Amino acid sequence: MMRRFGSAMAASLVAARSASNLVKTFDRNTYTPSATEAKRHGKQRLTAMERVQLFCDPGTFRERDALVEHECHNFDMHKKKIAGDGFITGTGKVFGRPVFLFSHDFTVLGGSLSGTNAAKVVKIMDEAAKIGIPLIGFNDSGGARIQEGVVSLAGYADIFLRNTLFSGVIPQISVIMGPCAGGAVYSPAITDFTFMVDQSSYMFVTGPEVVSAVGGKLVTKDELGGPKIHGSKSGVSAGTFPNDLVALAQLRKLYTYLPLSNRDPAPVVKTTDSRFRNVDSLNTVVPFDTKEAYDIRDAIFPVVDAESFFEIQPQFAKNIVCGFARVEGRTVCIIANQPKVQAGVLDIDSSVKAARMVRFADAFNIPILTFVDVPGFLPGVQQEYGGIIRHGAKLLYAYAEATVPKITIITRKAYGGAYDVMSSKHLRGDSNYAWPRAEIAVMGATGAVKILYPKETLEQQAVRVKDYETAFCTPLSAARKGYVDAVIQPSETRLRVCEDLERLSRKQLSNPWKKHGNIPL
Numbered sequence: 001m002m003r004r005f006g007s008a009m010a011a012s013l014v015a016a017r018s019a020s021n022l023v024k025t026f027d028r029n030t031y032t033p034s035a036t037e038a039k040r041h042g043k044q045r046l047t048a049m050e051r052v053q054l055f056c057d058p059g060t061f062r063e064r065d066a067l068v069e070h071e072c073h074n075f076d077m078h079k080k081k082i083a084g085d086g087f088i089t090g091t092g093k094v095f096g097r098p099v100f101l102f103s104h105d106f107t108v109l110g111g112s113l114s115g116t117n118a119a120k121v122v123k124i125m126d127e128a129a130k131i132g133i134p135l136i137g138f139n140d141s142g143g144a145r146i147q148e149g150v151v152s153l154a155g156y157a158d159i160f161l162r163n164t165l166f167s168g169v170i171p172q173i174s175v176i177m178g179p180c181a182g183g184a185v186y187s188p189a190i191t192d193f194t195f196m197v198d199q200s201s202y203m204f205v206t207g208p209e210v211v212s213a214v215g216g217k218l219v220t221k222d223e224l225g226g227p228k229i230h231g232s233k234s235g236v237s238a239g240t241f242p243n244d245l246v247a248l249a250q251l252r253k254l255y256t257y258l259p260l261s262n263r264d265p266a267p268v269v270k271t272t273d274s275r276f277r278n279v280d281s282l283n284t285v286v287p288f289d290t291k292e293a294y295d296i297r298d299a300i301f302p303v304v305d306a307e308s309f310f311e312i313q314p315q316f317a318k319n320i321v322c323g324f325a326r327v328e329g330r331t332v333c334i335i336a337n338q339p340k341v342q343a344g345v346l347d348i349d350s351s352v353k354a355a356r357m358v359r360f361a362d363a364f365n366i367p368i369l370t371f372v373d374v375p376g377f378l379p380g381v382q383q384e385y386g387g388i389i390r391h392g393a394k395l396l397y398a399y400a401e402a403t404v405p406k407i408t409i410i411t412r413k414a415y416g417g418a419y420d421v422m423s424s425k426h427l428r429g430d431s432n433y434a435w436p437r438a439e440i441a442v443m444g445a446t447g448a449v450k451i452l453y454p455k456e457t458l459e460q461q462a463v464r465v466k467d468y469e470t471a472f473c474t475p476l477s478a479a480r481k482g483y484v485d486a487v488i489q490p491s492e493t494r495l496r497v498c499e500d501l502e503r504l505s506r507k508q509l510s511n512p513w514k515k516h517g518n519i520p521l
């Protein structure tokens, strides 16, 4: 892990942000950081310009509106005019594909949002949507520029509106690389993915001072809204990176999975990974004992192209695994119950996590590959009080409305309502497979027998359990009804998925006309 910025970093640093530098040609060999930049590097942070330059392919970033200034006169602000006003906006390329970007410069009035800055962001957002190119924002800001009052609030609202209108039109990604507080958090919250950087970033609606004044509880910024909290508890963050450099590198990687817009296909990457590759290891992934845990990633990795899995929200709701991968170079979204954590049960957090991934995939025409090993929905007072009914319904709704190719592999358990929810045939799954030891039933044998034969002795119930397992805990009754298309050997899975994705690339399906649905929020 890169904890410090070394000489490689220095070699790729870009011109300091000042009006004179805007017209200078940058020379990587002779560059020395300014005092402000050195201070940022001392705090393990890059400057706003370094972030965009390092994110884009070398030499491709083109800045917009670098000379605009704010128009505020309150609080002597006319004496604090800086070219560009502290937000960097522009276009660039990532592995040759276009991107729009903005980057807050914390060294200019705390990266605060002025009316001028908002207009700069709105300008590139409108253009990004018009052309169909994703928007990435590097957030590092003290929020609304206090000196500008309501003008700044209006600017935020202009951005929120566009975040919303362009949701599902172009991918939008936020990276929090410093403060992000107050209403400012709502722009990242509407974007598709929000990433955070360890040690330097935090997000909250109200800061520690207000929290302690209102509730009397003393908390630090990190405890309230640091990357750990949003990565593992709140689910706000899609992932945490150890520092700016890793964040930028990983974001470039993520970009390679995404289509430019909802009108474009996702990029197809050339691969030598054959559909006939031996994946016999899949035959032994599921333990013989049905109660024994295993890591669903051991089923995912052999099926998708080598080294292609990019996990989203790895620390949040670990009982479901979500991410991007490639199959024969084509992007797919992965949703997989994780038997290693809480037996892969569906609860509030895992339902919402997966629902959001399904909706992203559907909005951007990315096929969904679902791995099912789920004992059902988590029972409990906390879950019911917390609204597992409406949160679980989100996942059901998301899968049901999704029209992209949907391939489902039941590796082991598919019990109860969770069987229906997890991309079942009944929700328009295109190819639904079960591995030979799959158990597709209303519930597990022991639970069923206790309900059906409560008065019988333990010995009698044990016999009933065996009978129930033989009759129901198999994929056969579902296969006989056509609810699974085939019972396949695990080692056939990659080949089947490759063949299906190839065929389904021609799939066309649309839902009844509506203004929009009313997903249970």
Ligand code: HXC
Pocket (backbone or CB within 6 Å): 108, 109, 110, 111, 112, 141, 142, 143, 144, 145, 146, 147, 153, 156, 157, 179, 181, 182, 183, 184
């Ligand atoms: C104008 C600001 C500013 C702001 C910081 N600065 N935030 N200027 N408007 N919102 C300036 C500081 O005055 C300072 O200027 C410089 O930026 C660096 O700030 P520091 O406080 O020295 O930095 P640091 O100690 O790192 O603290 C960072 C900070 C803190 C935690 C972000 O600055 C802070 O609390 N700022 C205010 C945050 C806030 O309440 N914002 C409004 C949120 S409400 P000098 O000249 O001294 O270098 C909101 C509403 C959005 O945003 C609503 C949307 C609907």
